[in-house]
Amino acid sequence: MAYIQSYGAAEVVTGSCHVLHIEKGPVVMVDCGMFQGEHEKENYKKFGFHPRDIDVLLVTHAHLDHVGRIPKLVKEGFRGRIISQRSTFDLMEVVLLDAAHLMEEEYRTLFRKAQRRGEERKVAKPLYTTEDVEAVFDLTSTFAEYGEKIPLAHDVYAIFRNAGHILDSATVQIHYREKNEHRSVVFSGDLGNHNDIVMPDPVQVRKADTLYIESTYGDRNHKPIKESVEEFREVIFNTLMSRGNVIIPSFAIERTQEILCLLKRMYKRKELPPCKIFLDSPMAIRATNLYNKYHSELSRECNLFLKEDGTIFEFPWLHYTLKPEESKKINEEEGCIIIAGSGMCTGGRIMHHFKNRIWNPKNSVIFVGYQANGTPGRRIVDGARTIKIYHEEIRINARIYTINGFSAHADQHELIAWMEGFEQLGKIFLIHGEREKQEIFQKVIRHKMPEHKVHIVKEGEKVWV
Ligand SMILES: [Zn+2]
Ligand SMILES: [Zn+2]
Structure with a gap:
């Protein structure tokens, strides 16, 4: 047998x-x-x-x-x-x-x-x-x-x-x-x-x-996607309008492309306040390029974007920051959206952005993916008051949102x-x-x-x- x-x-x-x-x-x-x-x-x-x-x-x-x-x-x-x-x-x-x-x-x-x-x-x-x-x-x-x-x-x-x-x-x-x-x-x-x-x-x-x-x-059961999209739009709008920044820890494959697609949809419908969006993850940038390459397996909306703009994910406000120097420069920006990895905050560029911004109550962090037990991401979602980044204990004052509908x-x-x-x-x-x-x-x-x-x-x- x-x-x-x-x-x-x-x-x-x-x-x-x-x-x-x-x-x-x-x-x-x-x-x-x-x-x-x-x-x-x-x-x-x-x-x-x-x-x-x-x-x-x-x-x-x-x-x-x-x-x-x-x-x-x-x-x-x-x-x-x-x-x-x-x-x-x-x-x-x-x-x-x-x-x-x-x-x-x-x-x-x-x-x-x-x-x-x-x-x-x-x-x-x-x-x-x-x-x-x-x-x-x-x-x-x-x-x-x-x-x-x-x-x-x-x-x-x-x-x-x-x-x-x-x-x-x-x-x-x-x-x-x-x-x-x-x-x-x-x-x-x-x-x-x-x-x-x-x-x-x-x-x-x-x-x-x-x-x-x-x-x-x-x-x-997940919340209906409509509710999640609405919540996402509201957090982004409110944070940017009160001159804060939005940080999105994201998995390089799939979740990032979904968030990019959503931001592009908001941009095209004029629902997004003027801002710079940074995709600050070399791996996510490479994965996004592969999604573009194999576009025929993607949804109708993606292929519609491709037809209209010649690209699925890109639009004028979106910046890919591949090199470390470009990533560091984001620190000087205000009123922006930063998408970075790793998705569960176990390392990567997201930690730099947390260090610079998570202590500041005007900023928001949106978790859009699964946070496994034992990861820093899970601790933040569960209400931790501080987070240790590079041997420094940083206060968590930013508003923390978990939007699960994007699973x-x-x-x-x-x-x-x-x-x-x-x-x-x-x-x-x-x-x-x-x-x-x-x-x-x-x-x-x-x-x-x-x-x-x-x-x-x-x-x-x-x-x-
Ligand atoms: Zn999987
Ligand atoms: Zn799996």
Whole structure:
């Protein structure tokens, strides 16, 4: 019999990594992501399997929590084939190089400090380096097209379908034969939200004997997008009109493009007071360029902007600040909107902007993305009075707003609707969610879909399918 083991995103949101063992068939891994927030240390532990034993790696999308451990996987012996959408490879390169760069920089700083104490040997090496990332792209790769049957081995094939979560994100359906019976396993990947401004809706899958579904927001429903857009517009308008600045910590991929699209929409409708907008994140700038390049997979509104202006995201008030000098110059600006990473405020240029502006009550901070447990972003959202930035305790006097309607994830209602859309559905397994939220979701599924068994997957647990 076939079985699946999960080595991440089991009772937690980050670290997605699931391995399907098909009897007398290939060993197929779906995603190999990084743990983030309070689980970060897990990244440095040994894998619970030997990377050499994995034949194929299917990548659902390029978020760090789905691809962040691939260089480690390759470094430790994986030599199989990587299959994903073409643009996912491009985005993945941006994401992984950025991750390696951050870790290398952190290592150098810690090493220098330890050297002064004569303790440099105690400093842990980075999880991987830029060269390790480059090695990932030297392996054999196959570009998947949505809906196409991609052979993995004899009688085993995979189909990618648009998950509507970020650029070219996918749900993956794996078909195989067992005792002359046709079987299929579906991994939802991260499922998109129907209200997404930039992405199309997730495609319905029709058949799965086994479904591994994400449950990030399984416990709740998002506020209607209209309300979120209205709230966003109000905060920006009020802050700019009272000569304050707006700081938006944002994930480089997807959330940033959605915010840019929204600001452009406001600009075109003359709803935005005159201001300068800075996209102060090299990674977000690179990702935005890729969104432009692969525009055909984006929403109708994006393609309309492209038709009207020759560009989806750009408009005269928007400035890309790629170089550090350009970024520093933003400090002299007043009455502006700053979009910077990292999304959960664990580092990056957002910290400089916080240091300069979060103590000032005339400014506003808008959180538009998920804040994992244990991250500075979560502490601010939960009402922390101060934040430590570069060894300095800074007061939080700016107004803090959390607008959740922009989520790139389906909410409870959408997850249920997507599952109800299957014509044939077997057992349901919950992954990619915090335990308490998964328990709530599990109860809802039992109530609404009583004919299905539903189980919360534990790390390392052998699930027979
Ligand atoms: Zn994602
Ligand atoms: Zn995810």
